[in-house]
Amino acid sequence: MHALNASNISKSYQTSGETAKVLRGVNLQIARGEMAAVMGPSGSGKTTLLHVLTGIDTPDDGDVAIGGENFAQLSEEERALFRRKHMGMIFQDFQLLESLTVKENMLLPLILDKKDADVQKAALEKVMDALGIGDLADKGIMEISGGQKQRAAIGRAVMNEPEIIFGDEPTGSLDRKTTGDVMRCMVRMNRQSGISFLIVTHDVYTASFCDRVLFLQDGKLALEVKKEKDEKSFQEDILKTLYALGGGRDDLF
Amino acid sequence: MTFFDISKKMLRFGFDRYRLYFLCNVSAATLFCCFALIFSNPAFMNGQIVNSSISGNIFLPAVVSAVFLIFFLPVSCQAFLSSRKQEYGVMFSLGMSRKEGVFHLFFEHTVVSLSALAAALAAGTVLSFLFFAVILYGIGITGVQWQFCSEAYKITFILYAAVTAAAFVWNGGKFMRDKIGILLKAKYRSEKTGKFFKLLNRLVPGYMNRHFVAWSFVRRHKKVWIFKYTFAAVIVAAAALLMGSCITMYPGFLRDAENYSPYDMVYAQIDGMNQDPIQEAVRILEQNGTKADQVIRLPYVRDGSFNYISAADVNKSIGCNYQIQEGEFLNLFQYDPKDGYEHNMQPVSAVTISGNQKLRSAGSDVRILFNQNAAFADRTLIVNASDFETLRADTTRSAGCMNLFVFAQWENSYQGICAVKEYLQNSNHTDDEEQHYYALSSKVERYRDAEKSGQFLIFLMVFVTGLMLSAEFLLIHSQIQAEREETDRAVRSLKLFGMAEREIGKCLRYRNFLRFLPPLIAGTILSLLPSYYLNESYGMGKLGVLAGAVFGIVLIFINVVLLCRAGSTSSG
Structure with missing residues (x-):
């Protein structure tokens, strides 16, 4: 069974009286434990796709199933509860609450799910150890670096052991070294817990940490590249594919 | 850790935002409650105690304060909810349902609103109490004091509750309809340059x-x-x-x-009251340092509606030139048309003076001939001397005399006036209510x-403004x-690209x-x-x-x- 199975997703928006078709029948499957990235030039519909896949937005047409459960046609209320139990999210600008400590931010999904203190404690210890941020637990969000913030955000995303974690440009605000650290951290979480990851990014280096990269063009998934050798050669394959699709360097970096 | 613990931490962290919203609610409701307590005060609104031209001034600020409350609270509510958008965007993205969101927002809003209402009612009471304390003890206006007016609290509560509820439904509804992506980016949203700019x-x-x-x-x-x-x-x-x-x-x-x-002092000798000789009043005035330069005695007849005075007497004593024929009268309206008040100047066309004998109106005049006094009727008719004698002979009416005094210096006459008043009251031997009816009136008073x-009025205006x-x-x-956080962020950016502290x-x-x-x-x-x-x-x-x-x-x-x-x- 797939962690994510999206079929025939369409989405359009009304802008200044005109209809803009952003997604045109997207089909996408992510296997359990797979780490995939979606790339594409600006305006290709990456963020819209992510919003539809996470239930933040509803598709005009098509189905989205996570862990075999179709949720695209659920009510907003039901989608929120579904998201709470089955999904994690990582954002480019972290979206951590400044009013809370690192530990409290990470615990939020369990708190919203009304889990007992014992469950919270055990889960927190496990995730903190895995991410290597135990010393940051009681620090405020404004006291830690960008890389540490994103690791805390990863911790928050894995805390409720979801089927899949979605990343919206998760390294967009980070430098190359920190990007490497954060992506390695995600890979480690993916390998250890078997949680699937789907990352939307425009950065080849970030995408090269994934097992598979899908290319979105004109609202459709045009091509995909799988990692077969090392990261270096995977990066070259990604670049070649992007050039083949007509993307310039401005779209990539 | 529970969501309640998280809420408490959010409250502590965002205390400035809650405090600002609380203070906005308190100030708007306080303002209205204070005015409501003033305009609901029966003594303050009683024209017999406080001139209606003064008490009437409370309505404009009361309306302005109500409008202020109606418009300010929803805007404050909007600003408060906007400041929470990112927090709730994160919660929604993590799986908080909109229902849960509404519940938490409603709970917060209700706690802040109710505590603000309690504080506002207390503050409004204190403010209105101070207001009445100043006019009672500072200005010395008697007969007006703070009163518990449940109506005022009821009006404030109803208006406040209706406005806060409507503000929450409107703004909370908009908030809840916003997409998660918009909520998450709320604090970074930019605006287009407007036409004005x-x-x-x-x-x-x-x-x-x-x-x-x-x-x-x-x-x-x-x-x-x-x-x-x-x-x-x-x-x-x-x-x-x-x-x-x-x-x-x-x-x-x-x-x-x-x-x-x-005239500087006026009283009536009528119905057997104030019958002591004029010379006695003049003597008492002189004893108290007030010299009467002139005393005019003007005979008059009064009934329930009119004073009747003879044109001949008025012309002789006051120096007028009224020519009234027998069987006629002149309506005299003793008003200053430029005093800012509206007056009923509807002339009477005919009056019956004796049996079937009627007088017809010969027109009207607007002129203040003598002071107002409780012993005079509200309206005055000037009649021919012979008709006046007929009126005086009619025992169904009261006939008497107005004593009109002119002093050398009216500004210093207060002591003398009080002495004469006391003397007349003692000599009349009647109860207080009757005394009030025949009491003298004076310019200095x-x-x-x-x-x-x-x-x-000045105090009221200073208070209100x-x-x-x-x-x-x-x-x-x-x-x-409300924009402080945003401004601070902008200031940090300005510093980063080299703007000096002084320039910022x-x-x-x-x-x-x-x-x-x-x-x-x-x-x-x-x-x-x-x-x-x-x-x-x-x-x-x-x-x-x-x-x-x-x-x-x-x-x-x-x-x-x-x-x-x-x-x-x-x-x-």
Whole structure:
């Protein structure tokens, strides 16, 4: 069974009286434990796709199933509860609450799910150890670096052991070294817990940490590249594919 | 850890936001509650105790405070909810349902609103209590004191509850309909340059370039600011209008006191009252340092509706020139048409004086011949001497004499007046109610009452305009505070690209000028025309305009001084 199975997703928006078709029948499957990235030039519909896949937005047409459960046609209320139990999210600008400590931010999904203190404690210890941020637990969000913030955000995303974690440009605000650290951290979480990851990014280096990269063009998934050798050669394959699709360097970096 | 623990931490962290919202609620409700307690006070609104031209002034600020509450609370609610957007965006993205979100927001909103209402009712009570304490003990107006008026609290509660509930439904509904992506990005959203700024850029490009950074702060949140500027201007205009009225009404009161008292002391010898010889009153006056230069005795007849006086007597004693034929009368309206009040000047066409004998109206005259006194009827008819004798002979009416005194110096006559009053009261041997009916009236007493009314009016206006200007300040200040986080972020960026602390301070100070001064200027201008028309009824239109303009200029000057002195580095 797939962690994510999206079929025939369409989405359009009304802008200044005109209809803009952003997604045109997207089909996408992510296997359990797979780490995939979606790339594409600006305006290709990456963020819209992510919003539809996470239930933040509803598709005009098509189905989205996570862990075999179709949720695209659920009510907003039901989608929120579904998201709470089955999904994690990582954002480019972290979206951590400044009013809370690192530990409290990470615990939020369990708190919203009304889990007992014992469950919270055990889960927190496990995730903190895995991410290597135990010393940051009681620090405020404004006291830690960008890389540490994103690791805390990863911790928050894995805390409720979801089927899949979605990343919206998760390294967009980070430098190359920190990007490497954060992506390695995600890979480690993916390998250890078997949680699937789907990352939307425009950065080849970030995408090269994934097992598979899908290319979105004109609202459709045009091509995909799988990692077969090392990261270096995977990066070259990604670049070649992007050039083949007509993307310039401005779209990539 | 539970969501309640998280909520407590959020409250502690965002305490400034909660406090600001709480204070906005408190101030708006306090203002209205205070005015409600004043206009619900039966003694204050009793025309017998407080001149209606004074007590009536409470309605404009009461309406303004109600409008302030109706518009200010929803805007404050919107600002408060906007400041929570990112937090709730994160919660929703993590799986908090909209229902849970509404519940938490509703809970917070209810706690803040109810505690603010309790504080406002208490503060409104204290303010109104101080108001009545000052007029009772400071100005010395008796018969008016603070009273518990449940109506006032009820009106405040109903208005406040309705407005806060509507504000929550409206703003909370919009908040809940926002998509998660929009909520998450709420604090970074930029706004398009409006037409006004584009126009300014074209008209005064040099100026706009020079103050580019300051205007970049001002350009934000256009819709909210347009509303706040408009409403603040209306408040300033109302305050200037009231102040203009106050400046014209005070001399108006004094002028009326003199105009309506052509004689310095007046009393009636009628119905067997005040029958002691005039010489005795003159002697008592002299004993108390008041010299009576002239005493006029004017015979009159009165019934339930009219005083009847003989044209011959009036012409002889007061120096008039009325020519009234037998069988006719002249309606005399003893009013000053420029006193600012509306008067019923409907003339009587005919009166029956004896049996079937009727008098016909020969016209009317508007002129104050003698002072008002409880022993005189409200309206006066001047009749021919022979008709007057017929009237005097009719025993169904009272016949008597008005004693009209002219003093050498009326300003110093108060002691003498009191002595004569006491003497007449002692000699009449009647109860207090009857005494009041036949008591003398005097120019000095009326003048003193007018002075007291004037002081009362000035206090009322200072109190009212003080509260209204506080509301105006709060309107602007609260929005600047609501934008504080955003401003701080902008200031950090400005510092990063090399702007010096001093330059940023200058920009923020200039921004504050652009925030506080336009409503003051617009409000002052807005008040000029209404002020002219309102005060022209006293014949003081120009003075009203001048007073409002001076008030506005003084306000602007005070604001400029305060803004210049405010900390240059403070973003608020």
